[in-house]
Amino acid sequence: MSQVNNRSYEEKRETLQDLAPEELEEIEAEDDEDEYDLPALPNAEEYDEIRMRCAPNPNGPWHVGHARMPAVIGTYRDRYDGWFCVRFDDTDPETKRPDLDAYDAILEDLAYLGFEPDDVYRASDRLETYYEYARELIEMGGAYTCDLPGEEFSELKNAGKPSPNRDKDPETVLDEFEAMIAGEYESGEIVLRVKTDIEHKNPALRDWVAFRMIDTPHPRAEASEYRCWPMLDFQSGIDDHLLGITHIIRGIDLQDSAKRQQFVYEYFDWEYPEVVHWGHVQIDAYDVKMSTSTIADLISAGDLEGWDDPRAPTLASLRQRGIRGEAIVSAMTGLGTSTSDVDLAMSSIYAENRELIDDDTDRRFFVREGDQIPLTGNPPEKATPPLHPDHEDRGVREIPISDSVLLESEDLPTSGERIWLKGLGCFQYTDDRLQYTGEEIDVVREGGVDVVHWVPTSESVPVRMRTLDGDVTGQAEPGVDSLENEMVQFERVGFARIDGTDEDGRLLAYNAHP
RNA sequence: GCUCCGAUAGUGUAGUCCGGCCAAUCAUAUUGCCCUCUCGAGGCAAUGACCGGGGUUCAAAUCCCCGUCGGAGCACCA
Known part of the structure; x- marks a missing residue:
């Protein structure tokens, strides 16, 4: 046994090929299967x-x-x-x-x-084709025109009893069907039914409707003259x-x-x-029901700004937020094709997307509703945080320092405490000011000094970031306004897509995910 | 009422067809630690599931039966 295990994979494969080629085939087929999220298609x-x-x-x-x-x-x-x-x-x-x-x-x-x-x-575009096959079906005796009101037919059907129209001869049926096509009936007057098995144990399958009359013209000009329309089951x-x-x-x-x-x-x-067949998908994280008509209603009522509103569970909205289609596809194929209903966690789309974009996405600072804190103690004139911590070769951002910075209120230190402003240096908070201490990064490594993001008070860019839960406003570091249509990671806040300028002159960003 | 499906951790999924290698896979999530000038990335660890009851069997997540729960269809919607 140990002899076998010491051999290389190739050797083992060859040995197995000689001894049991069928088993090898099976093993390798299973290996192939492992590469896919989705099960193999039947046959x-x-x-x-x-x-x-x-x-x-x-x-x-x-x-x-x-x-x-x-x-x-x-x-x-x-x-x-x-x-x-x-x-x-x-x-x-x-x-x-x-x-x-x-x-x-x-x-x-x-x-x-x-x-x-x-x-x-x-x-x-294909109505004439459907008509052709319907005529053929009628000639075979496989369909009949039926003028029974829906409810009456339903009662008969549930009792397993045929419609009185069921045994019409094909010629009569054909004549009536041609009249349907010619638009000589009105909506609800008559239908064409497929003759199945009126006693089938599953009532859902008994003599279903193949064509019905619809008075309303189709919105496409090419199809607007037709009145006799096939049902999905026939057409499809x-x-x-x-x-x-x-x-x-x-x-x-x-x-x-x-x-x-x-x-x-x-x-x-x-x-x-x-x-x-697969079950229904529900997606967590949204307040809005995932239904085309519900979303359309909310838009026309003004509750949503459009199909790409970040609060709308639409593909247009995810695209607007900078989520790649590929991430959605991965998350979807990960669900497999089971027939039971599934809940898709948005976090799994986010996880896929983060993996796709993290490496390419440069870092920036964005302070939400910042508190202004004066700086003292002769800090450096500019900060030079890297564009990406894992890619020094991309260089640094140069952020000019004015006499004060904005910090998120959650990051405000208590009096006497030191904090490290990312890319700038160490400060001690005393008398409502940040006093530059000139200490090296070692103080962070030793512990006890929190690292926070910040922006200079002057020259920073006003930002409105749209998120799933509503808008967030604040200030981003200088230069962010030149990044239209690019992805950024606002450090310690999350990934976002920079869109453009909104009607109030603020930079508009769409939050993608943490 | 009639008829079809389905049920594995918070979520999704593998395994079920052909019972044993399953004290059950992987991902995500959450938590902790390491690393890091991010609450990102990376590394490590922990958490957490076979719907219930019977039966068959040496052996059941897997096969059978009965329940329970969930979903779908019984439209002149798709």
């Missing part, structure tokens, strides 16, 4: 190309929860060298009415996360097949969809794709 090896779709409803910009779909699909695409498209499932012009700006906003959100779809489709089922989708990834709210769509697939003799 991935059976497909020449893994093809997936991200099928959002374009009714607003994305919130953080939406990032899960592209994060996972995009990561799988990279892993399997596969393909994915964005398909806007915008087939409800009324209750989930598409927002024309959202199509592009969603593609931008996707780009922010670091993914570019291989193709983009809009279901509202047809499209998934036509696009050659091999793996469908979606939420548990669509758990029964696969079973419903399977009836259509059986009529057409198609193979249903592999399906992965």
